[in-house]
Amino acid sequence: MTTEGERVNSLMSLLKRRGMIFPAFSIHGGVAGLFDYGPVGGRLLRKVQQEWREHWLSKGNIVEIDSPTITPDSVLAASGHISAFNDHASECNACNAIFRSDHLVEEFHQNPDSLSGPDLDAILTTNNVACPSCKESDWLASRPMNLMFGTRIGATRGGRQAYMRPETAQGMFLTYPMIQRHFRNRLPFGAIQVGKGYRNEISPRQGMIRQREFNMAELEYFIDPETDASHDFTKWDGIEFNLIPDPAGGQQNETKMGISAALNENIIRHPTVAFFMAETFDFLINIGANPEKIRFRQHESDEMAHYATDCWDLEMLGSYGWIECVGIAHRGCYDLGAHEEATNSKELRAWREFAEPIEIDKEVAAAVGAVIGPAFRQQAGLVTQALSELNDLPSAFPFDLNLSDGTTVSIEENMVEIKRVQETIRGEWFLPHVVEPAFGLDRIIWHILDHGYEMTEKEGEEYLILHLTESVAPYEVVVLPLFEKDGMDEVANQIQRDLLKLNGIGVYYDGSKSIGRRYARADEIGVPWAITVDHTTIEDGTVTIRRRDDQLQIRISQDDLAQHLQNGTLGSLY
RNA sequence: GCGAGCGUAGUGUAGCGGUUAUCACCGAGCGUUGCCAACGCUUGAACCCGGAUUCAAAUUCCGGCGCUCGCACCA
Incomplete structure (x- = not known):
């Protein structure tokens, strides 16, 4: 009988001995959280990546892109990563426990995430916030802990602040205009990217589960929220998925359920999310994962990012227990909207044609600039705007017009020109919604190695076999x-x-x-x-x-x- | 980051003030062998790094780095 710990050690020894995967830079003392894929592991990684690519590219409306890993700070400020990855930590002087400062001051401030270090310290002191661990109130000055690797663009002094990307997803959002053009503006479509991501973890643990530089593979699937999103799920008839729904939805425990049943009962809240869950399951089975060791866990409402409407983690069971390997999230229009707001770009939207064009045929009072300008000076702009927003044309002149600054002005007949406007509005621009399956490839590779690892005996000797499927065998x-x-x-x-x-x-x-x-x-x-x-x-x-x-x-x-x-x-x- | 334990060939280990640093697997070469880690011979390979104590340090002490676990952090 071998314990899980012995099994992990045995597998890690094998992986190192046979040139699969091993700690990087070891002759220089090693660096926690960084790994090499060796002569055998390099092939394994490449084959898993290739299987992943083919799985999605074969859908026909998904393309692959490749973006830089060095990312200017404004991108990550827009996406929310700089605030999300720039938390402060406070250490208790009495017991040395460390907590996120914003969590400690939650009940004393509306938006603690936005506070600076000194502000956080001030709140801790004035409110005598007690250490959750030892109940003392003796805090050391808070320290920022940025989980992104910073760098500067430009070899000389100055330059622009940048970070190594913490995820590949921003690449798909920022190239959205090109992807949309490629697909002739017809939703739904998606883009994938396979590449490295970087997070400067405080303490990487559990072997290759939490790394500082890791292989990711992400898909951003853009959909029109007003178009019917139903999918054909007959392919998965008869397959039971292990689901752990959000307790808030009424379902308490892990259940086995068909994918369309889960959708019909509104456990999975969106058909496209359900579709990608099922497709993700297929992918993992194809590369040799054990279906009994796969489950989906729904994020609880308070765990979910505020913009997400449904989020499921795919967890795989291995020697470290259940580990999140894929996240499938309905992100709404958050990401495209965030970049639109930050840049004022008009390119991040999709066009939706109305079933019936809207015909407009109305009379408007158009401002005559040559008169309005001299007459109202600074207020001229407001007057022009108010006139254009006028719904009912005045029956007689002069009339009173309310401006947005609260004042009222009198409009003479020569100040406006009554015009007939005829136009046809055929559709509208909108922010597409996004469903994002995000894969941690190293974690998946670890688990297919773990699932395939057999420790057996042959004539009294220990005998080790890796049962990898042909699709990923090095x-x-x-x-x-x-x-x-x-x-x-x-x-x-x-x-x-x-x-x-x-x-x-x-x-x-x-x-x-x-x-x-x-x-x-x-x-x-x-x-x-x-x-x-x-x-x-x-x-x-x-x-x-x-x-x-x-x-x-x-x-x-x-x-x-x-x-x-x-x-x-x-x-x-x- | 804190606390505890640990760091010896490619891997797994013994040694715990003085050894030529133990053993096994492993790798390479030769021979033998008609198919599942065979055998024989030859051979390769290690005390995490730096400092201190000592006549003498793998062994004791200090610092760093790394690993494992717990707390915290993170997904």
Whole structure:
């Protein structure tokens, strides 16, 4: 019986020993929260990223973009990250406990998030706020703790403040105009980005679960909130999802439920959110996650960002317990709206054509600038505005006009020109809503390694196997000469060269040490197929194929091997 | 950030004032072997970093860095 802790250590040793994933910069002492993907892990990461890309790009209305990681501060100020990631911490002088300062002063201030350090300290002192831990009221000066890595753009003095992006999402929001143009302005559409994100964590823990630089993959899906968002869920008929709904919705506990049932009962509040939950589930199953170890947990109302209307975490069960690996959030129009407000850009909106165009045919009193100007001087602008907002035209002159500054002026006949305005309003500009599935790839990779990790025994010896699916296995196949003599090594080398010509197939050669040992090494990095070249190969060209998961071997010709490998149908031969 | 424990070959470890730093797996080479970590021979590889105490430090002390756990923070 191994404990979870032993299992984690055993897996981490394996990952390091076999060049998968290991702490970075270790010969310089190491840096917490930074990891290398090695010669084997690099392939794993790339394949997971590629599976993820294909999963979404194959929907047809989703494109991939790639944005800079260095981001000027104004972008992150608009998105809310600078205030959200610039919290202050206060330390209790009596017991050394640390708390977020804004949380401590919550009941004494409306918007503590906006306060400066000295303001926070003043509130702590004047209100004698007690330490939640030891009840004393003896606070050290608060310190800012910025979770973003800062940098400056420009090599000389001065320059512009910038940060390493804490998420990739801003790239999709800021390139929205180009994405919209690409799709000929037709919602819904989405954009994905795979790349690094950075958070200067106070104390990274739990191996590669919380890192300072990490691989993210995010999708922003833009929809018209007034268009019917229903999806076809028949694909998931019969699949039960593990759901933990927000207790505020009435449902208390974890339940198993079909995706459309959850939607019909309004547990999932939006069809597009439900759709992406189900698609995300499919993606994880495709790369080998265990469906029993996946659940969705709905954010409680007070946990949710204020602009979000529904938010679900996908959690995966592994040696660290249930860990959030994907967040699927309905973000409303918050992000596009925030950038619009910060920049006054008119490009972040979508056009919605009305079913029936609105015909306008009315008479208006247009201001005659040449008269209004000299007559009202500073107030001329207000007068012009008030005239344009006039709904009922005056029946006679002069008439009184109320201005927005509270004063009333008298309008003479020569000050206005009665005009007939005819126009057709065919639609309106609006801020699209966004559904955002955000994936932490390193966490997902950890969990598929964890789910696939088998510690077993073979003839009394510990035997380790990584059961990775072919879609993400770092190498699809290894070629092994039974012995490196009698021409078997030349044939094996030739087979490796031939198989490497196949698209997307990773092949390595191993001729070192006994055949059993080489099978064992391949099992440890999750190679699903081992090709062995033996004496029969020299005679008739056939090779044996060993399946990792049950170690069964069959013999086929080299041509068939190439065919089946390329088509991914080797399993059908068994 | 605080507190506790820990840091020895690629991995897992023994040693806890004086050893040529233990053992196993591991890796490389050669030989043998007709398919699942075989065997034999040869060989490779470590005391986290810096300072102090001492005739002598992997071992004791101090500082740093890192790891694990708890608290806090974070998702």
